[in-house]
Amino acid sequence: MEERIGILWHRLINRIADRRYPAAAVELDSVSRPVALLFRALGGDHGVALQAGDQTVHGARRTLRARLAGTDRKVDLAWVDAQALRLPLTIDRFAEPSLNRELYLWLAALCAHDVGPHLPWFTRNQVAAAAVIRDFPGLAASYRRLVEVSIAQRPGPETLAPNEARRELAIREALHRPGTVAELPAARRPPHPVVLWLRPEARQSVAPYSDNTPEPSVSQETSTVRVDKKRRRAEYTEAPERSGGLLLFRPESVFSWTEYAKVEHEIQENEDEDPTQVADDLDTISIARDQRSIAKKLRMELDLRPAEEDHAPVQGDVILPEWDYRTRTLKPDQCRVTAQPIDDAQPCGLPEHLKRSQRRLKKQFEALTPVRQRLKGQPEANEIDLDPYIRHRAHGRGGESRFYIDMRKRERDLACLLLADLSLSTEASIDAERRVIDVIRDSLFLFSEAMSLTKDRFALYGFSSKRRADVRLHTFKGFGEPYNATVRGRINAIAPAYYTRMGAAIRRAADILAGQSSRERLLLLLTDGKPNDADHYEGRYGVEDTRNALQAARRRGLRPFCVTIDQEAHEYLPHIFGKNNFTIIRKPSELPSRLPLLYGQLTR
Amino acid sequence: MHATSSASALRLPDQLPQYTPTSDEVELFELAYRSRLPVLIKGPTGCGKTRFVEHMAARLERPLYTVSCHDDLSAADLVGRHLIDATGTYWADGPLTQAVRHGGICYLDEVVEARKDTTVVLHALSDDRRILPIDRTGELLEAPPDFMLVVSYNPGYQQLLKGLKPSTRQRFISLAFDFPEPELEIEIVLSESSVDRDTAKRLVNLTRAIRNTAEHDLDEAPGTRLVVDAAKLIAGGCPPRAACRAAMVECLSDDPEITAALMEVVTAVFGN
Numbered sequence: 001m002e003e004r005i006g007i008l009w010h011r012l013i014n015r016i017a018d019r020r021y022p023a024a025a026v027e028l029d030s031v032s033r034p035v036a037l038l039f040r041a042l043g044g045d046h047g048v049a050l051q052a053g054d055q056t057v058h059g060a061r062r063t064l065r066a067r068l069a070g071t072d073r074k075v076d077l078a079w080v081d082a083q084a085l086r087l088p089l090t091i092d093r094f095a096e097p098s099l100n101r102e103l104y105l106w107l108a109a110l111c112a113h114d115v116g117p118h119l120p121w122f123t124r125n126q127v128a129a130a131a132v133i134r135d136f137p138g139l140a141a142s143y144r145r146l147v148e149v150s151i152a153q154r155p156g157p158e159t160l161a162p163n164e165a166r167r168e169l170a171i172r173e174a175l176h177r178p179g180t181v182a183e184l185p186a187a188r189r190p191p192h193p194v195v196l197w198l199r200p201e202a203r204q205s206v207a208p209y210s211d212n213t214p215e216p217s218v219s220q221e222t223s224t225v226r227v228d229k230k231r232r233r234a235e236y237t238e239a240p241e242r243s244g245g246l247l248l249f250r251p252e253s254v255f256s257w258t259e260y261a262k263v264e265h266e267i268q269e270n271e272d273e274d275p276t277q278v279a280d281d282l283d284t285i286s287i288a289r290d291q292r293s294i295a296k297k298l299r300m301e302l303d304l305r306p307a308e309e310d311h312a313p314v315q316g317d318v319i320l321p322e323w324d325y326r327t328r329t330l331k332p333d334q335c336r337v338t339a340q341p342i343d344d345a346q347p348c349g350l351p352e353h354l355k356r357s358q359r360r361l362k363k364q365f366e367a368l369t370p371v372r373q374r375l376k377g378q379p380e381a382n383e384i385d386l387d388p389y390i391r392h393r394a395h396g397r398g399g400e401s402r403f404y405i406d407m408r409k410r411e412r413d414l415a416c417l418l419l420a421d422l423s424l425s426t427e428a429s430i431d432a433e434r435r436v437i438d439v440i441r442d443s444l445f446l447f448s449e450a451m452s453l454t455k456d457r458f459a460l461y462g463f464s465s466k467r468r469a470d471v472r473l474h475t476f477k478g479f480g481e482p483y484n485a486t487v488r489g490r491i492n493a494i495a496p497a498y499y500t501r502m503g504a505a506i507r508r509a510a511d512i513l514a515g516q517s518s519r520e521r522l523l524l525l526l527t528d529g530k531p532n533d534a535d536h537y538e539g540r541y542g543v544e545d546t547r548n549a550l551q552a553a554r555r556r557g558l559r560p561f562c563v564t565i566d567q568e569a570h571e572y573l574p575h576i577f578g579k580n581n582f583t584i585i586r587k588p589s590e591l592p593s594r595l596p597l598l599y600g601q602l603t604r
Numbered sequence: 605m606h607a608t609s610s611a612s613a614l615r616l617p618d619q620l621p622q623y624t625p626t627s628d629e630v631e632l633f634e635l636a637y638r639s640r641l642p643v644l645i646k647g648p649t650g651c652g653k654t655r656f657v658e659h660m661a662a663r664l665e666r667p668l669y670t671v672s673c674h675d676d677l678s679a680a681d682l683v684g685r686h687l688i689d690a691t692g693t694y695w696a697d698g699p700l701t702q703a704v705r706h707g708g709i710c711y712l713d714e715v716v717e718a719r720k721d722t723t724v725v726l727h728a729l730s731d732d733r734r735i736l737p738i739d740r741t742g743e744l745l746e747a748p749p750d751f752m753l754v755v756s757y758n759p760g761y762q763q764l765l766k767g768l769k770p771s772t773r774q775r776f777i778s779l780a781f782d783f784p785e786p787e788l789e790i791e792i793v794l795s796e797s798s799v800d801r802d803t804a805k806r807l808v809n810l811t812r813a814i815r816n817t818a819e820h821d822l823d824e825a826p827g828t829r830l831v832v833d834a835a836k837l838i839a840g841g842c843p844p845r846a847a848c849r850a851a852m853v854e855c856l857s858d859d860p861e862i863t864a865a866l867m868e869v870v871t872a873v874f875g876n
Contacts, residue, residue, distance in 0.1 A: 037821055037865035038872065041813035046820055105868060135809060138875035380685055392688070401687045574820045 025092035026100040028052050035108045036571075039085055042136065044112035047325065047540055049571050053079065053086025058193040061155070061164070077199035078107035082326070083539045085111055093195060094149050102142045103195070106132075109139055110198060122174065122184040125197035130179035146196055147175045154192055163187045320507045322468065325544035335504035340474045345493040347485035350445060354592070358449050361596055365453040373408050381406035414456040414603055415479065415518035418447060419509045421527035422462040422474065423500040428528075430588045436528050436565065437496050442592035443526065444476065444491045450596035452483050456603070457518060460487070461509060462494060465501035467535050472497070473508055479516060502531035503545035506560070510553040522602065523553055523560040526595070528588075530572060547576045561602060565591060623652065623659035624792050626784045633660050636777045642730045642753040644773070647781025650827015653756045656781070657711045666750055667708035669699040673718040679725050682712075683738055695741055700725065704736045707750035715755040723772065729753055730775045783828060786812060792828055797835035803844065807831050810848065810873040814856070814866060821865070822856050830855060844874040 028035075028050075036050045055074035066072035076088030087107055091100040109132050116127040133140045151172055157165035167185040171194060174181040184191075322334035350358060376385050381404035389403045420443075426436040444460055451458040460476035474494070477487045506525070513521050531542030550560045562573060562582035573582045583598060585591050636643050637660075645653050654670070661668035671682065684698035703710035712718070712726075728735050734747040755776070784792060786808050793804040811831045818825035830852050837847035845867075853866045 033861045034865035034868045037817055037862070038868050040817045040820055041869045042872070043813075043816060105872075109872065136813075136872040137806070138870075138872045141875055379687075380680060401689070403688065578819065579821060579823060 020092045021095045021100075022092055024095055024097040024100055025090050026097055026104065028087055028089050028104070031101060031104050032571075035087065035104050036085070038105055039108040039112045042109050042112035042132070044080070044085065044108070046575055047544055048080060048082070049084040049539075051084040051086055052089035053077070053084075053199075056193070056199055059190045060192045061160075061189050063155070075193040075195065077193065077195065077197075078111055079199040080111040080114070093153070099145065099149060103146055106139065106143060106146055106196065107198075109136065110196075114198065120184075121197075121200045122171075123182070125194070126174050126178040126181065128198070129196075133178070143196075150194075150196055151175060161187070164189070164191075167191055318508060320504050322503060323545045323548035325540060325548075330548070335468045335471050335501065335507075337471045337473055337504055337508045340472045342474060342476065342490040342493060345486070345489035347489040348492050349485060350449070350488065351442075351492075354442060354445055354449075357446055357593055360593075361446060361450050362453060364597065365450050365600065375406040375408055377402040378404045378406040380404055383407070412454065412456055412603070413519040414454075414522065415513065415516035415520070416451070416456060416458045416522040416524055416599070416603075417479075417509050417513040418444070418458065418460050418524045418526060419505060420444060420460070420462045420494075421500055421502075421525075421529075422464045422494060422496055423529075424464075424496050424498055425500070425529050426496045434589065436588060437494065439565075439588050439591050440526060440528075441491060441494055443595045444494075445488070446592045447595050447599065448477070448483050448487070448491070450599060454603075457516065459512065460491070461505075461512075463501075463505035463509075464497040464499065465504065465533050466498040467533060468501065468504070468537070471501050471504040471508075473505060479512070499533040499537075500527070500529065500531050500542075501533045501537055502527070502542065503549040506546065506549040506553060510549070510556060510558055513553075513558055514556050520603070521558045523558050524599070525560065525562045527562065527564050527566070529564075529566045543572050543576055550577060563591070563595060563598060620662045621655060621658045622795060623655050624784070624788060624795065626781075626788060629656065629779050629781075630660070630663075632777065632779060634664070637664055637752050640734065640749060640752075642755070642776045644776035644778045645754065645756040645781060646759050646778065647756075648783065648827060649758060649824050650829035651781045651783050652828060653781055654711075654713060657709070657754055657756075661709045661711075664709070666752070667703075667706060668711060669703045669708055670711045670713060671699050672713045673715050673722070675717055675719065677718040677722060679719075679721045682722055683725055683736070684740075686740065700729075701736065701738065701745065704729070704745045704747050704751050707748040709752045709754060712753075712755045714757055716757045726753065726755075727772055730772055783815065783825070789828060789831065793831055793835045796832045798839040799835045803838055804835060806844075806873050807835055807838075807848075810870060811852070813869050813873070814852065817866075817869075821862055824856070826852055826856055845870055845876075848874065 032050055039050070040046055053076075056077045057073060058075050062072050076091070078085075078087050080086065085108065087104060091103050093103065094100050110125075110128050113132045113135065114124070114128045115131045116124050118124075119127060129143070133143060154172070155168065157168045157172075160168055163185060164187040167187050168191070170181050170184055171191060175194070175196065318337040318339075319333050320335045320337060321330045321332045323330050375381075377388055378385070379402045383405040385403050385405045388401075392401070392403070420440050422437070422440070426440060429435045430439065448458070448460065457479055458477070459479045462474040462476065463472060464474075465471040474490075476490045476494075477483060481487065502525075506523070509523060513523055531546045532538050533542070537545070553560050560577065560581060562577050563585065564573065564582060565585045565588040567584065567586070569582070569584050573584075576582075585594055633643060633656075645656070647653050657670075658668060671677070680698065682698045682700040684696050684701045686693050687696050688694075697705065700710050702708070715723070725736065728737065729747060730753055734751070736745040736747065737743070738745065783789065789808045789811070790801070790804045793799065793807060794801065797804075799807070808831060811826050811828075814822075815825040834847045834851035837851055838844055842850075848870045849863075849867065853863050853870065856866065857863055
């Protein structure tokens with residue numbers, strides 16, 4: 001009974017306190033393309049991704065209703081950092097969907113045109129807003145509409161204490177005429193959040209992990225994984241010591257989720273509890289490592305400070321540099337790449353389930369096998385073409401003048417290196433029977449079949465990495481080797497391992513491919529996700545390093561192309577590869593049959 | 605002459621085509637001409653490469669032979685070939701031979717698109733011998749002092765290394781073109797169309813914004829030519845949004861998502 005009433009009260013008070021318009025809500029996903037493009041157009045950094053940011057605790061005075069309901073404690077604000085442009089996951093602040101959409105575009109414009117990022121919050125936002133309106137006068141009307149409706153939602157100055165009222169008036173004036181108000185009057189509590197402005201600077205996080213933490217064992221059991229698109233603020237902390245005593249307490253006595261007590265208490269998973277909700281209620285997620293696995297998983301991205309970086313040079317046979325986008329330097333001797341020959345694989349034939357596709361490929365690729373072509377009506381060649389000459393005689397002067405047939409051999413002078421991503425993420429299953437790695441294996445088989453039909457020179461490599469000192473390049477087939485049962489055996493034996501240090505693998509593959517003397521040299525990259533590794537090689541760093549490796553390959557006359565099954569690839573691949581140099585396969589199961597065709601199109 | 609008429613256009617300049625210099629390219633070109641050095645111009649689409657060469661040809665009072673190179677263009681298309689008509693076989697000069705014979709400027713636009721054998725005939729012409737051997741007729745033409753070879757390419761999507769040997773490439777005086785600075789681009793728009801200064805300014809602002817996205821979202825950045833086209837439509841009475849859509853946005857992409865997003869940028873500049 002007590003619980004029933006509690007739930008009813010919660011619903012009632014929430015409805016009264018809530019000033020949201022779910023019916024008019026606009027999702028970030030639905031506007032991501034125009035928002036991202038506008039951000040780049042107005043001068044935003046190309047390298048940053050577009051992501052939903054977590055909510056910010058504002059600390060401002062709330063209405064009685066909001067306090068009763070326990071809502072309005074956090075607010076969705078926008079900001080941009082080195083990794084991403086962070087916008088709210090949903091905007092449902094205004095009654096009109098068009099206004100919610102305009103708020104997205106306005107925030108993207110403001111983030112892109114943030115002309116004084118080092119100024120204090122109050123001045124910085126005014127300067128940025130004034131600059132946007134000056135340079136993009138088309139946004140002025142939209143801005144005025146947004147100011148009007150957002151001021152209507154702010155607490156009235158008459159309801160506030162005198163100094164808070166003065167400050168509220170200053171903010172309203174700054175919204176109406178950005179750039180004209182110099183001082184923000186002080187008051188005890190933070191001002192009511194301004195949704196049209198950028199988030200005030202966030203505090204710094206505490207010490208992260210060192211680079212030498214042992215690898216967590218990977219759980220083999222399947223568990224439900226949910227993907228959460230919001231990024232959450234997080235910090236590293238140490239796991240509680242097992243020797244610590246057990247503390248008995250009533251859950252009700254915990255004031256806040258964030259007060260991290262260094263005590264051990266067993267995780268009781270509650271099937272009914274929604275982990276997303278719990279994550280939303282936390283201001284900062286503290287993470288620590290232990291050895292247990294759990295049944296219910298929520299996958300989300302955390303804003304963690306990267307691990308302490310170590311840039312000491314490494315030694316070995318193949319040592320490659322790495323690009324650091326923050327210093328814009330190519331750091332020498334950063335990665336060790338080791339060749340991993342696969343010697344112990346059992347030679348085998350083409351798997352039965354691919355035989356049908358192989359026959360189909362044969363038909364499709366006959367067109368690509370080198371043949372001699374007869375080109376009629378040429379101005380000069382060795383053979384005579386009679387038809388135009390007869391027409392010419394019949395028409396007299398001014399008729400045809402191309403009387404020759406040219407026999408031209410359509411030459412294919414091509415070398416292709418296929419580089420497959422074998423990181424652990426390829427272990428993910430795509431349907432009941434198959435995992436990504438199985439699809440990659442089948443793709444390698446069919447690709448090889450197609451290549452042996454075209455007679456183009458090709459090589460097959462796979463890569464994985466375990467931090468920068470251990471980037472592994474697995475050779476399935478070198479350029480000098482024939483495609484035979486041994487090669488098929490190696491392909492058959494592929495297994496996922498570790499991470500994706502894409503830049504180093506590309507640099508090494510480019511070295512190998514550049515050794516080929518063919519006129520056209522194609523570097524085909526097969527992947528399922530972003531570059532990442534267990535150290536600082538994450539997010540923007542990995543993206544920029546990969547981009548740099550590809551630019552270097554292109555300067556050497558190689559042609560890189562990426563085939564990915566990552567549906568999110570639209571966010572980062574254009575930046576890495578350039579707009580026309582990648583393709584996304586929507587259905588991973590289609591990859592094996594699509595890849596050879598794609599190769600055909602690329603090299604026609 | 606069917607064989608070459610599509611590839612060449614002889615233009616005898618009567619009036620000076622308008623060109624606004626962005627730097628010292630006019631002086632450099634004149635010096636190269638007087639020093640008998642070939643010139644290589646690189647730059648993105650629509651930044652004024654062709655206009656510049658036309659301007660310089662008129663300024664130097666030389667006939668201009670322009671060849672738009674394509675992947676089927678062979679050496680014979682440039683040098684010339686034997687043709688047959690009712691009276692029999694005769695030799696027809698290609699545009700390059702004409703330019704050498706008559707002392708003009710031969711401009712090979714997008715030179716790396718041409719077949720590999722075409723660049724072979726350029727070697728002897730671009731070094732200090734300045735000769736053009738014609739195998740078919742056994743002639744050996746020596747270029748007069750007023751002959752000049754100009755080639756251009758677009759580094760955005762063309763690889764020069766594929767077509768020209770580095771040794772040949774180094775014989776050219778190289779001029780790198782880029783989109784003009786905003787103030788200059790506004791002046792160009794004003795001089796090429798009759799829009800007012802505010803519209804010209806907004807158009808240039810819009811173009812710069814779209815250029816920011818080019819690497820990520822577009823095949824190629826919009827050139828000054830597109831801005832001028834849009835300005836002409838606006839000057840003719842077309843509403844700015846419609847003009848920008850027709851002259852810029854739809855020319856840059858066929859992807860409906862991208863064009864819709866680009867229209868948001870247009871809205872940010874011109875309003876609804």
